[in-house]
Amino acid sequence: MKSLAELQAIREKTLNRINLRKEDENETVRIVVGMATCGIAAGARPVMLSFMEETEKRGLGNVTVSQTGCIGMCRLEPMVDVYLPGQEKVTYVHVKPEMVSRIVAEHIVNGRPVEEYTIGAAEK
Amino acid sequence: MEIYRAHVLCCGGTGCTSSGSAQLIERFEQKIAEAGLEKEVKVIRTGCFGLCEAGPVVIVYPEGTFYSRVRVEDVDEIVSEHLLKGRKVQHLVYTDHASHEQNANKSLNDINFYKHQKRVALRNCGVIDPENIDEYIAFDGYMALEKALTKMTREEVIDEILKSGLRGRGGGGFPTGLKWKFTYNSQADQKYVACNADEGDPGAFMDRSILEGDPHAVIEAMAIAGYAIGASEGYVYVRAEYPIAVKRLEIAINQAHEYGLLGKNIFGTDFSFDLKIRLGAGAFVCGEETALMRSIEGKRGEPTPRPPFPAVKGLFAKPTMLNNVETYANVPQIILKGADWFCEMGTEKSKGTKVFALGGKINNTGLVEVPMGTPLRTIIYDIGGGIPNGKAFKAVQTGGPSGGCLPAELLDTPVDYDNLIAAGSMMGSGGMIVMDEDNCMVDIARFFLDFTVDESCGKCAPCRIGTRRMLEILERIVEGKGEEGDIEKLENLANTIKATALCGLGQTAPNPVLSTLKFFRHEYEAHIKEKKCPAHHCQKLLQYVITDKCRGCTLCSKICPAGAITGSVKEMHHIDTAKCLKCGACIEKCRFGAIVKI
Structure with a gap:
């Protein structure tokens, strides 16, 4: 350890990893994956793992990935809710692992929901 | 350390460990592996959360669900329900004694126990993994050492501590900055920094919890102190009865060495500093500074007259600066955030916060940290949850064997060094034992x-x-x-x-x-x-008698081990006080409340 920069680097790196223990909800983005039996059967687990990989790859310290139960629309599983601070939640349906990087890049990083994946588009 | 979607924080403090948290952690790891979640969920052993009464304590993030009194059998349910399916296990969620409210979601700070607290010395306890230096660094760890070494002169560091008004948390309440200054002023070829972790007061365990939950804070503070007074060596004197604290401190010292935060030329400066641990055998007198130093030297732990004070002639007859664990735990924060930030907390002459170990007849036994000046009533009733079983408060003992008992009339005393002394007790190291009407x-x-x-x-x-x-x-x-x-x-x-x-x-x-x-x-x-004990506590002064509520059910005479109770069915019974052992078995058995102590 020779400088503040080295210390800062460790700090930033570790903060990303323990950020989910923070109590301040106003700054975190929450990705919630439906993981009831229906979700898991439809392939929600690889989707969730993809979200975790993608957020780690991009070093998104303010994102938590968590799971929830069944909300009743089992035919649309795997479903993923994304909560950006201060915004309405956006629900993605029939999510596949290959869709994840686009959702993270366009929605979570740039704030533009991927309309064609959302429940609104699916139910038209 | 990878990114996980959930962290399971298990308390690994001494309290929760003794109620089985080590087995919990094992079970969690086993069950999580069985469910194939080991890449998603991480189990972390932390320091003490403070609410020891509710132990073993488990917190699951990101939800922040606070599970209390978790048993090994409960782990399977938490894993299969909460971690696998995302459904909280409601019946295990902590319920507040007073309000009967369950902690719904996120934020421990909503719980009464934590609401009135201000955690400075305990800020990382129960939050970080004490065996992982990276987590300490993530919470601003070693930033204060960097600031002191590269941006402040030794005099500026001492001035900052002086200005903060920090006083010794071990009992005496001597201004910490002055101690640093005296030792700085002493001229010698070698000086020492020492840490008093020989916590001896019955019921006090804040120093243990800090060493268990945030050992790096003490290491960082001692390095800062070493820089300020001009010492290259430090000793931590900790009692051998604290094996978890000793182990974590050893791990932390090794990690700090690996990172070059201890050793030679720290942060590329010419400051070098090293730490050694000395185990004490647990004699109360070794918490006294001169006796402690004799003990470190390998001699019999006996005090010596002062002066000479340790700042002039201490360890190995060299100038030595000795502070308590909790005092040190405040130091990095003061250097980092400034003396003014610290001064905003507390009263005129007692700045900052103080950790108290709540024990005795109180609902929420545990460790609490409040700003100086918080009334006793807030600590005992709002945080401590009051007296169990509807009994009346009688007194609170502060300061351990060196302190005193304060009665109900003084419950509104704001707690700080001077108020407690004025009231006839003292701060001591912060033990707080609550007594109810049954205590003599x-x-x-x-x-x-x-x-x-x-x-x-x-x-x-x-x-x-x-x-x-x-x-x-x-x-x-x-x-x-x-x-x-x-x-x-x-x-x-x-x-x-x-x-x-x-x-x-x-x-x-x-x-x-x-x-x-x-x-x-x-x-x-x-x-x-x-020859009476008003609290009906002193056995020799007690008499058990049967009143006219007695229905003659004969239960008491059957249970009495001394055969002291006589009487026939449906008639009032009688206790022969000469034979009575005063064991109380009859009172427990009587369904009519007919037996009383006078």
């Missing part, structure tokens, strides 16, 4: 004196002989053999010991007697004159 104050004084008699090192006569004579008088009183003039004899002895004992142990040993005499003199008088 004479017996409490006897208990504490028994402790000091045991722990007296025997070097000086006032402490060795004087405290024993006091104990003998107290034992006589609680056995109903008290005589007229005993109170005066106690007062006379107490004042003599206070004035003449060699060290703090002896000088403060009479305090429990003096303070109970001050506030509960009538209890002493009742014991001596009427």
Whole structure:
């Protein structure tokens, strides 16, 4: 350890990893994956793992990935809710692992929901 | 360390460990692996969360769900429900004693126990993994050391501590900055920094919790202190009875070495600093600074007269700066956030916060940290959750064997160094033992004196002989053999010991007697004159009698081990007081509340 920069680097790196223990909800983005039996059967687990990989790859310290139960629309599983601070939640349906990087890049990083994946588009 | 979607924080403090948290962690790891979640969920052993009453404590993030009193059997359910399916296990979620509210979601700070607290010294306890230096660094760890070494002169560091008004948290309340300054001013080829982790007060365990939950904070602070006073070596004196604390401190020191945060040329400066651990055998007197230093040197732990003060001639006859664990835990924060930030908390003469170990007759046994000046009532009722079983509050003992008992009239006393001394007690290291109407104050004084008699090192006569004579008088009183003039004899002895004992142990040993005499003199008088214990506690002064509520069910006579109860069916029974052992078995058994102690 020779400088503040080295210390800062460790700090930033570790903060990303323990950020989910923070109590301040106003700054975190929450990705919630439906993981009831229906979700898991439809392939929600690889989707969730993809979200975790993608957020780690991009070093998104303010994102938590968590799971929830069944909300009743089992035919649309795997479903993923994304909560950006201060915004309405956006629900993605029939999510596949290959869709994840686009959702993270366009929605979570740039704030533009991927309309064609959302429940609104699916139910038209 | 990878990114996980959930963290399971299990308390690994001594309290929760003794109620089985180590087995919990094992079970969690096993079940999580069975469910194939090991890449998603991480189990972390943390330090003490403070709410030991509810232990073992488990917190699951990101939801922040606070599970309490978790048993090994419960782990399967938490894994299969919460971690796998994302459904909280409601019946295991912590419920507040007073409001019966469950902690719904996120934020421990919504729980009454934490709402009134301000965690500075305990800020990382229960939050980080104490065996992972990266987590400490993530929470601004070692930033203060970097700031002190590269951006501040030694004088500026000392000035900042002086300005903060930080006072010794180990008991005396001596201004920490002054201690640093005195040692800085001493000229010598070698100086030492030492840390007093020989926490000896019965019931106090904040130093243990800090070492267990945030050991790096103490290491960082000692390095800062070493820089400020010009010492290249430090000693942590910790009792061998704290194995978890010792182990974590060892791990932390090794990690700090690996990162170059201890050792030679820290942060590329010419400052070098190293730490050693010395284990104490647990003698109370070794918490006294001169005795502690003798013990580190490998000699018998006995105090020596001051002056010379340690700042002039301490460890190995070199200038030494000794602070307590909790005092050190405040230092990095003060350097990082500034003295002004610290001064905003607390009262005029006592700045910052203080950790208290709540124990005795109180609902939320545990560790709490509040700003100085918080009234006793807030600590005992709002945070501590009040007295169990609807009993009435009688007194609170602060300061351990050196402190005193404060009665209900003083519950609104704002807690700081000077107010407690004015009230006839002292801060001590922060033990706080709550007593209810069933506690006999004479017996409490006897208990504490028994402790000091045991722990007296025997070097000086006032402490060795004087405290024993006091104990003998107290034992006589609680056995109903008290005589007229005993109170005066106690007062006379107490004042003599206070004035003449060699060290703090002896000088403060009479305090429990003096303070109970001050506030509960009538209890002493009742014991001596009427041969009665008003709290119905002292066995020798008690009589069990059966009142006319008795229905003659014969249960009591069957349970009495001494055969002291006689009477026939459906007739009032009678206790032969000569045979009665006063074991209380009959009271527990009686369904009509007919048996009373008088």
